[in-house]
Amino acid sequence: MVRTVLTLFILLSNVAFSQNKQNLIPYPHNIQINEGKFTIPEVLKLNKDLPKNETEYFKKRVSPMVKFQDSGKSEAQLVYVKLSKAPVGKEEFYSLDISPNQIQIQSYTQQGYFLALQTLIQLFEKHKADRKIPVLKIEDQPKFAWRGMHLDVCRHFFTVEEVKQYIDYLAMYKLNTFHWHLTDDQGWRIEIKKYPKLTQIGSKRKESMIGAYADNTFDGKPYGPYFYTQDQIKDVVKYAQDRHITIVPEIEMPGHALAALSAYPELACTKGPFEVATKWGVFDDVFCPKDETFTFLENVLSEVIQLFPSQYIHIGGDECPKTRWKECAHCQELIKKNNLKDEHGLQSYFIQRIEKYVNSKGRKIIGWDEILEGGLAPNAAVMSWTGVNGGIEAAKSNHFAVMTPGAYCYFDHYQGDPQSEPNAFGGFTPLDKVYSYNPIPSELTPEQAKYIMGVQANLWTEYIDNFKQVQYMIFPRLMALSEVGWGTSDPKNYKDFENRVISQFKVLDKMGVNYAKSIYNISGKVVPGNKGITYELSTSQNSDGIRYTIDGTDPSINSTTYQGAISIPKSMTVKSAYFENGQLKSSISSQQFTISKTTGKKITLENQPSENYSFGGAATLVDGIIGNSRQLGKTWLGFNGKDVVATIDFGQKTTFSQVYFNTLENKGSWIHLAKSAKIFISDDNKNFKLIKEVGKEEIQNAKGKIQLNAGQQSSRYFKIMIENAGIIPAGNPGADSKAWLFVDEIGVN
Known part of the structure; x- marks a missing residue:
């Protein structure tokens, strides 16, 4: 009786709490x-x-x-x-x-x-x-002093009124920093009175890339001239100030400089001529660290500082290839003259020289985490985007940092099933993943953690060419970022947050905001078991409303009500959707399975994938799902500078004769095909026998889609070593940087 009363009290307390909790x-x-x-x-x-x-x-x-x-x-x-x-x-x-x-x-x-x-x-x-x-x-009061959103207006431009709307969204959810990305290879978007050619030439391009980078297709349409006058900048700054939002402007250097070099080619290491980039990605031509370049940049920054009262000025510093500097006599002489170790030391010299000028104006610099290369400028803050290590390194050396790792904070990634989402850059960053982020790395002591100023999400616009899509990409993920930055996010109570998000949709509807409804869509999860894999479906709504088919037909026509995990004993296509009162309420999700003898088996990796591209972990390589080359999100694992060394345990001795795996090539995103691959077998997981080798030429001829005849084999363990391309060679985007290796399904039959 006591237990019954106590249980009733707890239930009533929970009901009262849920009724009282405000949205x-x-x-x-x-x-x-x-x-x-x-x-x-x-x-x-x-x-x-x-x-x-x-x-x-x-x-x-x-x-x-x-x-x-x-x-x-x-x-x-x-x-x-x-x-x-x-x-x-x-x-x-x-x-x-x-x-x-x-x-x-x-x-x-x-x-x-x-x-x-x-x-x-x-x-x-x-x-x-x-x-x-x-x-x-x-x-x-908020936990973090920096709660920011970034907007790239270089790849695609947005009007003053649209930027003001963006600022309004930040204010609504108590963000306080707007990072305005104003210059890049694809466009210079801010009027500089001393250098009128920056906007006369640099604010337009002859065409724009469309579709996937690997397709190398363009729209053939001139873009621009698009830029903000200084009067417009002042107007936007005042608008933000009225909403207690600080605008941090970004002027990219020493890389991402093609728009500037197209206007003033004398600032490069080579003579040019240059043109504003029509492709996305990274380019070898960058600012040359000579006196006239620093004079130019100081004059530009002088006008920028007069327009923006922010404490910090963002100077970029990311993705700067060293190809031109290595070939430049002036750069090599500068390295010797200043006893610099190499071109990375030259980047540090460049950043430190800019920092001295910015400091002389009473301001501070912040840059992407590549400004750590060769040694961090004395007073610089770091924006940690390639992961969390940049922020950790900065904080441990008593430098301030803003955490914005791509795995959690890049809103140009997909947020739902890529098959039903607008084209995105890649990656997979759903709402719950953003909400799960903790900006304080566990590696930091409490004293070091004080140097973490806060958190920011970034919206790069290569594939976002209108403001309605801007809205779609930031909502509702901006709400998750808001609560992370405020310091009240609790991943254990994600469902409560999700309900509050859905309540906020009414406000967005009233405002005419085009937000993503991915929260309603069906999510699928592959679960390995003793008898192969099963496929679990879920939705933010009542799971009783999920219906599915396993023959590839439309679930609106003839389908089964979902009652539990779906067994996947053979290759098939599962289509699913959410219904209310017989009416379709979500998009239709489709998942094709290709079953082999490795599907669902235990797999271990010697090297772990990058956090940005690790969805599902090692099991992604044996989940029966072949990756789509246009979508880097849910079905590929990405390794930066590392080889893939995977061991699969069949559980018992298994015969096979065919092997397949896929690697990806997208050089604009620094993704290169594997250099080679080796296949081994073993019965004891200790002594492995090499049974097949694949060379670079064979991988290139197959365009990364490898299918091999391995001869008749029998073993319990199967190991594959897929070699990363290594350092990206000159003439390619990201030259001198570590190549990415993307791998998906590893199968045998």
Whole structure:
């Protein structure tokens, strides 16, 4: 009896909690729900002393739900109390106290007041149907000082009004930094009065690449001229300031410079001529570290600094090939003259010289983690994108860092099934993966962790050519980033977050935002077992609504209701979708399986894949799914500079005669075919016998799709060694860097 009563109490407590939990994103650190309601009046009385700019923003956001009237403090229904000078770290603190008769906000700064209003707006939206907000008390402030979103306007350009909308989205979810990527190989987008050719020549290109990089196809349409005038920049900066968002401009150097070199070729190591890039990727022609180049860059930065009041100026520093520097007499002399170790030391020299100039203007530089090459500039901050190691290295050497690893924070990746998503750059970064990210690397001590300023997501726009697609790629993932940056994300309670996201869709619908509905789609997971693999289906909705077929037919026509994992005993195509009341509510997901004797077997890897391309781990190579060469997301493993050494345990002695595996080539993304492959067998997992070798020429002739006759073999263990191409040779994008090796299914029959 006691146990029954206790169980009932727990159930009732959980129900009460779920009923009281507010649909707020990011969720506050401290919220107390009390008895009673505040009724949203038709006319809200405002204390006359409310900060004007922020209050006007609030009025616009909740209109026409509410009208407003100025009044004295005693009868006001919205009151603001400004606290005394903010202690360090409390600049964004706020409290929101809602009683039955009044809403009171307290903060040290107007920024804190603005953040409180964002919470209040969400409460108004949630309760607008019955106009009754629970009596509650919130005390809140973010964990991280840098909560950012990036936008690339070089590959594709977005208007001033679209950029302002982007800034509004950041403000809604309490992000406070907008990283504006203004220059690159494919376009120079900011007016520099001293150098008019930057926009006359550098802001346009003769055409643009379309489709996959490997297809090498172009639209044949001139693009541009597109750029922002300095007056437009000032307007956007003011707009962001009014929303307490700092804009950090990025001027790329020493690489990603083709747009600038097309206008001023004398700044290169070779004579040119150059043209604004029409392809995506990385190019060998970069800024030459000579005096006239530094004079040019200092003059550019001088105008940039006058336009942007941000503490940090982003100077890029990423993906700078050293090919031209190696061949340049001036560069080689500079290396000798300054006792630099090599071209990486020359990159450090370049960055440090720029940093001295920026510091002389009272500002600081931040750059992508390649600025660590050859030694970090004394006061520089690092934006860690290639993984977390850049941030770790910076923090351990007492330098500030912003964490933006591609595996979690690149919103140009797919967020749902690539077959039903718009074309994306690659990768697979669904909502739950973004939400799972912890910006503090476990390798750091508490003291070192203080150097992690925060987190940022990046939106590169090679395949995003209109603002509706920008919206699609950032929503709802921006909400997950928001809660990660605020410090209240809890992956164990992801389902609760997902429900709050779905509630926020109503707000986005009202705003006309084209958000991704991948959250509703069917997710599939391959599960190995003793009798082969099974395929588990799931959705954010009730799983009773999932229907599927196993013969490749449309589940809308004739299908089975999902009741548990689907057995995959042979090659087949599973199609699935979510239905409500007989109506299709999701896109149709399709998964083709190619079953071999390795499918579902135990597999181990000597070298682990890059975190960016590790979805599913080693089992991805034996899950029965052949990777699509256009989609690098869910079905490929990517290895940066490493070989693939995989051992498969059949579980018992198994005969086979054919072997197949796939590697990928996409040189624009630094992905190269394997150099060679070797196949071994063993009965004890210790002594392996080589049975087949494949050379570079054979792999190239097969375009990476390898099918081999291995002769009649019998063994328990099967090992394959697939050799990475190594260092990328000159004349290729990413020359002198480690090549990527992408591998998918390894099968035998």
